[in-house]
Amino acid sequence: MxxxxxxxxxxxxxxxxxxxxxxxxxxxxxxxxxxxxxxxxxxxxxxxxxxxxxxxxxxxxxxxxxxxxxxxxxxxxxxxxxxxxxxxxxxxxxxxxxxxRVVAEVNPATILADPPPSLLADLGRELAHIHAIAADAIPAAIPLMDTGKALAELKARFLSYGGDRPAIALAIRWCEDHLPAPAPAVLVHGDYRMGNIMVDADGLAAVLDWELAHRGDAHEDLAFGCMPVWRFGRIDRPAFGVGPLEDYFAAYEAAGGAPVDRDRFRFWLVYRTLWWALGCLQMGQAWRSGADATVERVVVGRRTAEQELDLVHLLGEEAPEAERTRALPASPSSAVAPAGEPANREMVQAVRDWLNDDIKPAAEGHAKFQVAVAMNALGIVMRDLDAGVCAGNKALADALLSGSTTLAEPGLLAVMRRAALDKCAVDSPKYAALERARTLWGG
CATH class of the missing domain: 3.30.200.20 (Phosphorylase Kinase; domain 1)
Incomplete structure (x- = not known):
């Protein structure tokens, strides 16, 4: 304005x-x-x-x-x-x-390149303090989360988006089968992760972005920042990209947090990965409906591939050993580019080069960020044109959602792993968990 x-x-x-x-x-x-x-x-x-x-x-x-x-x-x-x-x-x-304004660093890449020695302990301590906020100090409008109802809402959203993503269907069914009993309600920040904390030379300086806060299970907050997507490339450091889980849990408990239940932690790790997969799809829907026409929304809509890869990794751990060690099928063959007039890929490349060479150098601030996002979008399209990957499989998703098909079916895990690898290679080729999955799965 x-x-x-x-x-x-x-x-x-x-x-x-x-x-x-x-x-x-x-x-x-x-x-x-x-x-x-x-x-x-x-x-x-x-x-x-x-x-x-x-x-x-x-x-x-x-x-x-x-x-x-x-x-x-x-x-x-x-x-x-x-x-x-x-x-x-x-x-x-x-x-x-x-x-x-807090004067401190917020960029995860900068923080994780050289985190303060106290940072992991700070993260555990600060979360324990959030969970210790007295109930009568929390505004009455902050809602109480019913995990079963929330899961049912995620399932309904998935079906409204077409219900054709097998990895998401698998995760919904797993969460239904492993729904934990209600836990004592505490204030849950709801978005406690790298990117929403600020750090200075002395450690954690501020906790930002409280818009998703609610009352609920403390393990939801404990797990969220440990998702691979929020480790920002430090995939070998499972707690926030900073260090080991056990050190994080110990710091949380030492600061007054309740003892960490590892099974609850795993449930919430799967649940919030599922939640963010659907959150990415929702952003794509927001663009499609016209509610938010920014290029950033349509690009985030394609980050669902990252969460699907992580879900297949998490839930594949429970498949029979014979399925975990089965070789992956080959990727689909790439389409042959036509000769003569410029192909679709070449036209996209021309626009991408123009943005990079002519528009980006003159852009500043948020506009420069938007140009980078637009270039990323065109890169996804180019890779998709090359690979011809199909993400949806409604029949398989329905079978997994109903429980009539499981990862015990011979060859299914290998097929899902291949699909997750190929889709993530198109949509998020720099995602750190992709290289880990290739190494572990032989892909």
Whole structure:
């Protein structure tokens, strides 16, 4: 919006008193909400917002409740940002809130290249502190998660998206068969992972992005940051890409967290991998429906392949030994490129080269990020044209979902492994778990 700086200046004058707006820049992170960094009266701030109330439709609580939760967490000793004000209806800026800016590193690649020695212990300690927040300090709007109902909702979403992805069907059936008994409810951050924490030389500096918080099983938070996708290439370090699981669990328990149940942890590792697979599909659906037409959404929609690979890896561990050691079938043959007029792949390559050579050098800030995303999208299309991979198999997905087919069926695990490898090689060829799977599976 052209009047964004003027509107933000009016908000800050109301919240923090007289000042001048400076350094306004949209931050590239944040899959769901906008984040803007800026300076005001000598201080640094961040605005977290949704452009309209419509964007918040379907969410269990609004930004005012989210801000209240962040304030409650900070008051309880959690290293949450300091909220200084909440957008009002009359501000004309949608919904959101303003926080004092934390000066620390948030980029996972930078953090994991040289993590502070205390970081894994910090992660365990801080999560224990989040789970220890008193129930009466949590805003009433923060919902209680019923795991069985949540799983049923994931299943319904899967079917609404076509229900044709065998790895997702396998995971849904496994979760149904291994649903744990309810656990004592604590505040669950819901998105506790690299990318949502800030780190400085002394260790963990802040925990960000509280929009998915709810009451539920502590093991959900324990597992989420340990998913391969959130290790950001450090696949050999299962706890956040930082270190061993047992050291993480020990730090959590030493800081007052309840004893970690390894079976519950495994359930939630599978469940949240399934959840994110469907989350990626949902973003693709949001683009398709026109609700969010950004190129970032359509690209994230293809990251489902990463989670399918991880699900086949996780659940394949329970297949009979003969199936775990079975050789993989060959990949489908690549299509032969036609001679003569430029092929589809060549046309996509031409557009990709133009973006890289002519558009990207002149782009700045969020626009530069969007150009990179667009180039990634075209790269996926090029690889897909070369490979001719088909991701869906409705008949197999139905059989796995019903339980009439399992990984004990001779050759099925090998077929699913091959499909997962080939799809991930198209959609996310740099995904670290792909190389691990190739090594383990002989692919």
């Amino acid at each position: 052209n009047d964004f700086p003027a509107l933000l200046s009016a908000v800050m004058a109301r919240i923090a008193g007289p000042g001048a707006l400076g350094g306004l820049a949209r931050l590239s992170g944040g899959a769901n909400m906008e984040s803007w960094a800026f300076d005001w009266a000598g201080g640094g701030y961040v605005l977290r917002r949704a452009p309209s109330a419509d964007y918040m439709a379907g969410r269990p609580y609004d930004h005012a409740d989210e801000a209240a939760l962040v304030m409650a967490a900070r008051a309880s000793g959690v290293r949450a940002p300091e909220v200084v004000g909440i957008l009002a209806d009359g501000d004309g800026m949608g919904t959101g809130y303003v926080m004092r």
